Every structure is written in structure tokens, then in C-alpha cells.
Amino acid sequence: MEIPSKYNPQSTESQWYEYWMKNGYFHSVPDDREPYSIVIPPPNVTGILHMGHMLNNTIQDVLIRRARLLGKNACWVPGTDHASIATEAKVVAKLKEQGINKNDLTREEFLKHAWDWTHQYGGIILEQLKKLGCSCDWDRTAFTMDQERYDSVIKVFIDLYNKELIYRGYRMVNWDPEAQTTLSDEEVVYEEKQGLLYYLSYAIEGSDEKVTIATTRPETILGDTAICINPNDERFTHLKGKNVIVPICNRVIPIIEDEYVDVEFGTGCLKVTPAHDINDKALGEKHNLETIDIFNDDATLNSFGMHYEGKDRFVVRREISKELEEKGILVKTETHINKVGTSERTKAVIEPKLSDQWFLKMEDLAKPALEAVLESGDVKLHPKKFENTYRHWMENVRDWNISRQLWWGQQIPAFYFGDGQEDFVVAANLKEALELAKEKSGNSDLQESDLRQDADVLDTWFSSWLWPMSVFGGIMDPDNEEVNYYYPTNDLVTGPDILFFWVARMIVAGYEFRGKKPFENVYFTGLVRDKQRRKMSKSLGNSPDALKLIEDYGADGVRVGLLLSSAAGNDLMFDEDLCQQGKNFANKIWNGFRLVKGWEVADIPQPEASKLGLEWYESKLNKTLVEIEDHFSKFRISDALMSIYKLVWDDYSSSLLEIIKPAYQQPIDKITFDKVIQLFEQNLKLLHPFMPFLTEEVWQHISKRNESEALVIAKWPTIGKIDEQLLEEFDFAAEVIAGIRTIRKNKNIPMKEALELSVLNAEKVSDRFDVVISKLTNVSDIAYTEVQLEGALTFRVKSNEYFVPMEGAIDIEAEIVKINEELKYTKGFLQSVQKKLSNERFVNNAPEKVIAIERQKLADAEAKIETLEKSLASLG
Numbered sequence: 001m002e003i004p005s006k007y008n009p010q011s012t013e014s015q016w017y018e019y020w021m022k023n024g025y026f027h028s029v030p031d032d033r034e035p036y037s038i039v040i041p042p043p044n045v046t047g048i049l050h051m052g053h054m055l056n057n058t059i060q061d062v063l064i065r066r067a068r069l070l071g072k073n074a075c076w077v078p079g080t081d082h083a084s085i086a087t088e089a090k091v092v093a094k095l096k097e098q099g100i101n102k103n104d105l106t107r108e109e110f111l112k113h114a115w116d117w118t119h120q121y122g123g124i125i126l127e128q129l130k131k132l133g134c135s136c137d138w139d140r141t142a143f144t145m146d147q148e149r150y151d152s153v154i155k156v157f158i159d160l161y162n163k164e165l166i167y168r169g170y171r172m173v174n175w176d177p178e179a180q181t182t183l184s185d186e187e188v189v190y191e192e193k194q195g196l197l198y199y200l201s202y203a204i205e206g207s208d209e210k211v212t213i214a215t216t217r218p219e220t221i222l223g224d225t226a227i228c229i230n231p232n233d234e235r236f237t238h239l240k241g242k243n244v245i246v247p248i249c250n251r252v253i254p255i256i257e258d259e260y261v262d263v264e265f266g267t268g269c270l271k272v273t274p275a276h277d278i279n280d281k282a283l284g285e286k287h288n289l290e291t292i293d294i295f296n297d298d299a300t301l302n303s304f305g306m307h308y309e310g311k312d313r314f315v316v317r318r319e320i321s322k323e324l325e326e327k328g329i330l331v332k333t334e335t336h337i338n339k340v341g342t343s344e345r346t347k348a349v350i351e352p353k354l355s356d357q358w359f360l361k362m363e364d365l366a367k368p369a370l371e372a373v374l375e376s377g378d379v380k381l382h383p384k385k386f387e388n389t390y391r392h393w394m395e396n397v398r399d400w401n402i403s404r405q406l407w408w409g410q411q412i413p414a415f416y417f418g419d420g421q422e423d424f425v426v427a428a429n430l431k432e433a434l435e436l437a438k439e440k441s442g443n444s445d446l447q448e449s450d451l452r453q454d455a456d457v458l459d460t461w462f463s464s465w466l467w468p469m470s471v472f473g474g475i476m477d478p479d480n481e482e483v484n485y486y487y488p489t490n491d492l493v494t495g496p497d498i499l500f501f502w503v504a505r506m507i508v509a510g511y512e513f514r515g516k517k518p519f520e521n522v523y524f525t526g527l528v529r530d531k532q533r534r535k536m537s538k539s540l541g542n543s544p545d546a547l548k549l550i551e552d553y554g555a556d557g558v559r560v561g562l563l564l565s566s567a568a569g570n571d572l573m574f575d576e577d578l579c580q581q582g583k584n585f586a587n588k589i590w591n592g593f594r595l596v597k598g599w600e601v602a603d604i605p606q607p608e609a610s611k612l613g614l615e616w617y618e619s620k621l622n623k624t625l626v627e628i629e630d631h632f633s634k635f636r637i638s639d640a641l642m643s644i645y646k647l648v649w650d651d652y653s654s655s656l657l658e659i660i661k662p663a664y665q666q667p668i669d670k671i672t673f674d675k676v677i678q679l680f681e682q683n684l685k686l687l688h689p690f691m692p693f694l695t696e697e698v699w700q701h702i703s704k705r706n707e708s709e710a711l712v713i714a715k716w717p718t719i720g721k722i723d724e725q726l727l728e729e730f731d732f733a734a735e736v737i738a739g740i741r742t743i744r745k746n747k748n749i750p751m752k753e754a755l756e757l758s759v760l761n762a763e764k765v766s767d768r769f770d771v772v773i774s775k776l777t778n779v780s781d782i783a784y785t786e787v788q789l790e791g792a793l794t795f796r797v798k799s800n801e802y803f804v805p806m807e808g809a810i811d812i813e814a815e816i817v818k819i820n821e822e823l824k825y826t827k828g829f830l831q832s833v834q835k836k837l838s839n840e841r842f843v844n845n846a847p848e849k850v851i852a853i854e855r856q857k858l859a860d861a862e863a864k865i866e867t868l869e870k871s872l873a874s875l876g
Helices: 009-022 051-069 084-097 107-121 124-132 147-162 218-223 234-239 278-286 303-308 313-326 363-374 386-395 430-441 481-486 496-513 546-563 576-597 608-633 637-660 670-687 692-702 724-747 770-777 812-837 840-845 848-875
Strands: 035-039 073-077 166-176 181-183 188-204 210-215 226-229 243-245 252-257 269-272 330-343 351-360 380-382 414-416 424-426 489-494 519-524 755-760 779-784 792-797 800-805
Touching: 009 124, 009 546, 009 692, 035 051, 035 481, 051 073, 051 124, 051 489, 051 546, 051 637, 084 107, 124 546, 147 166, 147 424, 147 496, 166 330, 181 351, 188 218, 188 313, 210 218, 210 269, 218 303, 218 313, 226 278, 269 278, 278 351, 303 313, 313 330, 363 386, 363 496, 380 386, 386 496, 414 430, 424 430, 489 496, 496 519, 546 576, 546 637, 546 692, 576 637, 576 670, 576 692, 608 637, 608 670, 608 724, 608 770, 637 670, 637 770, 670 692, 724 755, 724 770, 724 792, 724 800, 755 770, 770 779, 792 848, 812 840, 812 848
Parallel strands: 035 073, 035 489, 226 252, 380 519, 489 519, 755 779
Antiparallel strands: 166 181, 166 351, 188 210, 188 243, 188 330, 226 269, 243 252, 414 424, 755 800, 792 800
């Protein structure tokens, strides 16, 4: 096969992905091999590929491809999440564009539109992941609303209800007025915002006296049902037992006493609005207060809002404060910082609201999951620092509000047969529900038409918490072959922002429904930020188009660019230059391959330098393998890549190829050629998980291979012999080579002009790398001497001194001037370091590390001065 002059990712990537798919390399079925399974954190069905997905899925692909090379039965299950709130919002918006109001549709009609939308747009992100090179088992693609997953969720709900862990309660919940559904506490993001503190005066009934309260929400005064004072606050002793008149609505409400009131905040008098604040609700229940809800579901005011009925809460806030001011009720306003809860999904300000909802008791369920991470270590978090966050969540876990006022999702399997609070049954379908309802009600005449199913759906997380089990059919068929083989899965790669939403809940579900952990390791990626440390987002316009990056730099270039700066758990400062670096690396590998394949091969003796170079590189590769294994064991994926990067760029391309390269227009010996190809193939195996397309392309160009010999299913290199002595000697030789090259560069001596080298070998270094030094620096002779050489330029490597005779090669006078200048500068630098180290105050107060650095500078400067003075003496 002719090797193209340039690597073209655009043409090769689609070709090789098609080849991998056609040959079923990604597909997995249970067999006698060790399983290695990963489940994808299912992206929202509404989603398109962004930088976070790119990072997360690149890491998963690295792990799964490496497992495949290690001979494991690798299974990566892809899929998407139905994303109740986000998807319903998209469908509602689309219907609105068509002039259709959701409320004018039946549930069945709306769900048809939702499914149509899902079928049209839902697979986009999965197709985009293929462009990144993700080697998922696409035959297993799952969706949290497909029949298997839907049935699993319903079965689990019924099971938990029958265990008395699910209950219905009238509670204060977080209400999203935009999505018009309740949210769990974890879906509320608290943001510090600057607002106003409004001081309002309420008239005391039957007197001219007034009492002043402070509130951040003047629009809620129409729902006030009491004013509360602290019984120990002497300022208000005279108000005990009296009533006040609520401004505007003129409702008479009592003054109550409770130590809950903070005497330091505001005026020390608290308005109590039980329907719109969780703490006020607790006060209301304690003191038997009336509850007046003044809001509609969309956060406009209802009839209790009087002349503000139908207006948005924030519009009312402005207008009512103006009315209060005009009536002399608004005493003053002050700027005030407070935490405002907003919906994670819609960004709307949350409204506390009393509502009938379904809850899951979490306290007992959380215990095995807490132990699994913090005591037994069955589940390991990487980095370990996230254990503290996990502990905080799980030790302070609250009952989970699992119902949502939406249509898109698994409909709660509760069926009502009467008007009483307990007139319902929980069942998988209408037929089973009817039998249970007859039994519970004692009414054998009940018909299916007498039953109505709860309109709410379950929280999206209530389906995705079953994901590692449900994708293998482990809920509906708990003892099937697949779940017994693939579960528990091995590694989970996700973001720390869903540590509680998803990770903790999956661990809870795993122990509850299978008595086992769902995975062994959780690797947390950081957030992808821009160079200014801002989180990438569409609103900021700082998030690059993921597919455009792949088009510009190739998938491999982007993968390398992402991973080069992605330490576990730390945020990634994304810089497009890193993708360019990845692309350059791909070109380096390609060009190195073309160079080797371009040499003529002949049956000639193997040069000693080539033999030694190959022995050294094999040892270096084995040592790097040990490093890589260590990095992977600790989930230091970017460190593993960096080790391979240095091995291929520095050791293979810059050193080995230079050592074995034949002279111009001369052939290479067959022994060296065959060995370098073999070592290059080892490089490709190490690189394949990170750069799958480029490596497969090169692999297939090396020789003609059949389907069973593809790189994607090759064998990961095994660690061989490491000759530490050889590696040390090479490192020493590399410094000698650098010293000679520096002399050539500084003195403008062309490479074709041979030099001689004399060595004062104080270090007693072996001479076996002399052949390599000679070849790479064009040194015609290396002589070992007992005395310093006059009239030569010198350099040091540790205690060894090297002399390069300069007769006729340089302008002696100019060289003496140059050395004198360098000597003058170095002596000045030495004095400044000596001055610093003679300063007692500095030495006594500076950290030991800083002092050690200064002492090293001192030693280096002294050694340099000695070398320069010797060079000067030899030239004089």
C-alpha cells in the first residue's frame, strides 16, 4: 500500500469507524473471559455534544479500548436519558410555534408529540459520539423511557411502596413555576443575589400604634396569617395577645410568640406566611395558623392577590411596594444580600409551595451506600477528596420528592378509586389495580372506569438510578445471564456535580435491589473551563463547537488535547492550542512511520550503535509500561498519556530513529528494521486507546492484515526486562550529546565537520555508548585522558569534563571576549546568591525548600565559573 505524504483524519476516521462497526469489534456477549463493563452516564435526549461530553466520553473510551487490548470482554453500554423537564419544555415550545397549547391536548396526544420529537432528535448526540471514536456496543443502546426501563421503574416503585418506603405527603416543596413541577432539594441551585429589605408598618387593631416588620418579599403580605415576636424580647412585651391588620387586604391576624424569631434580624418582628416559606409553615403548624396560598402554578397571583390577580410575582413586587409607599406603610428599604433558590434546569426562581407529593424514605436506604464508600471501600471515589462531599450528603440525606407534575416520564402507578386521602392502590396496570381497589374498598362492583391513575410522573433520576442494573435486564429478570456476568460494572466516569443526584443514588439502588455495589470505581472529571477559568456555556459564548474541533484537528487531536490537561477531579482549562498539539503529535507519528518505511532494507551487518539503541529503547519502553500501569491503577489518565507522549516523541522519534537512521542514500540492515517495526507496533498499542483512528491507520499500513489482526483487538504489551544500568548510561550519554551540540550551535560549526572529543572520566562511565555519541554528533574520535586539554572548549556532565579542540575552527580572540563576558555575569550572580545566604534573617525564616534551591544555585554557579576559567586558560 502506498503511504500518503500527509495524514488525513477526515478521510480515515469514518473509514475505520465503519470497519470496526462492520466487524463487530465493539459488541460483547457473555463468555469465559473476564468481563469489563462501563455504562455511559446517559446524556439528555435533548442534548448535543459539548466539551464536557467530549472529555467524559474520551476517558471512557480510553478505559474500554485498553480493557479490550488487555484481553477482557469489554462492554460499554450507551444510551440516553428522557430528561423529563428539559424534553417536555422543548416539546411544549415546539407545539407553541405550531399554535398548539399543551393544555388543549390529551395526555396521549401530547406523548405522541414527545415521542415524535424524541425519534427525530434523540439520537443526535449518540451519532456525534461515534465521530469522537467512542467504541460503545451500539447494539445495546438503551433509553430511560424504553419499555424495559419503563417497566423496571414501575416494578421498583411498587416494591418500595409495598416495603412502606414510598409515601404520599402534603409538604412544602420546591416549585418551578416555569416547568410547573416540583423539584427535589438537590435540583435547586442557591445563588447569592442583591435585593431589598422592605420595612413595613402594620397597624395594631383597636389603637393608633403600629408595628414594623422587615421582609424581602412584600408581595407575600397578602398571604400573612400572623406576626411573630420572641417572648424574651422586652421591646414587644406590650404587644402580647394583640392583633394586627394586614395592609391592603385589611385582614386581622394575631401576634404570636415563638423563640424561633431572631431578635437581631430586621426589626425583631416576623411576618408569618405559612403557604410560602418552609419555616413559616412549621410555625403555622405549631400555632394552628390559617394557610393562604396566593400563587397560581405559574407564579402569578390568584384571587387572594386581589387587584394584583393574574400578574407575575416580580411585577407585583414592584407595584405593591409603590402602593405601600403611597399609603405610608413602606417605612424604608435597605439593600440586602440573600440566597435565592433557582431551578437547575430552567433557571427560574423557585417558589416554596405546599403540595401533595410522593416521597421516598432515604434514611435507612442510605446506610449500606454510606458504608460501601466510607467503611468497606467496596466503591472507590477518584479523587478521594470527594468522599467528604459524599459523606455530607449521605449523613444528612432527606426524603426524596420523587413526583413531578409532567406528562413525559414514567407515570406513577397509583390508582384512585375514591375521594379520601387513602383511597388509592399501587399496581403495575389497571387490571391489577382494580382487584386491589375492590379488596381495599370492599366494593366488588368497582369497574376499571371508576379508577383514575395519578397524573404525575416520576423524577428522571428515579429511572437513571437503576441504570447499571436495568441496562442488563437486572430488574425485570434479576437472575438473567447478562446481569450476572456484567454486574457489578467496573468503572463509572462522570462529573462531580451529579455525585448525589446520580452516583450516590445508584449505589443506594444497587444494594437495595441486588445486594451489591453497582460499580467498583468512580472517576470524577473536572468541569471544562476556558482560559479565563469561566465555565463553558452557550450563554457566555465561550464553548467551541465540538464537531468543528474534530473537523479542524481530527478526533485524535481533540482527544489528546483534552486529556493533556485533564487531571482527575480538577477543572480543565481548555485551550484550542492543545488540540493543535494533539494534531502535531499525530503528524509526528505519521512522519516517523513514513521515514522508517522509506528506508531501503538490506541483508547487511547490524551497526553496534543500532543494536545498542534498540536494546536501550526496549528497556525504556518496559519502564514506561510500569509507569503507565501505575497511572491507570490510580486513574491518572492524563499522566498515562503524557508518559506515552514522551516515550514516542522524545525517546522513539527524537532519539531511537536518529540512532538507527542509515547514512544518506544507504540501506538499513534487516535486523534493525524488523526490530524497530516491532517496537513501533508496541508504541501503537499503547497509543491506541488515546488515538484510535491514527493508530489503526498506521497499523494497517505496516503490513496487510486480516480482520482478526486489527489493532482494535490486538494484545496490550506485557512488561519485559528493564536494564536500569543501560538506561542510566544512555541518560548520561544524552547529556554529553547535548553538550557537543551546544558547542556546534554556539560556534556555528556545521554537522558535516567532524570533531574530536577528549574525556576526563572522573565518573568512571562505561564507554559502550561512545558509538552512539559519535554517530549523533559526528565525533571522529573519543579519547580518554588523565590531564586537561589545552586550547579546547570544555563542558561538564556531573564530574566528567569534556574537551573539544578548537584549533582553526573558531576566532580565538572573539571567543575569549565572549567567555569573559559570561564569566563576569556568572560571578555577579554568585555574589547575589552568597549575599542572600549570608543574611541570617533570610536563612532563619525562609522555608527549607527555598534555602535548598539557593544553595543549589550557589553550587551550579561555582561549577560554571570553574569550567569557564578552565576554558579561558586553555585558550590563553
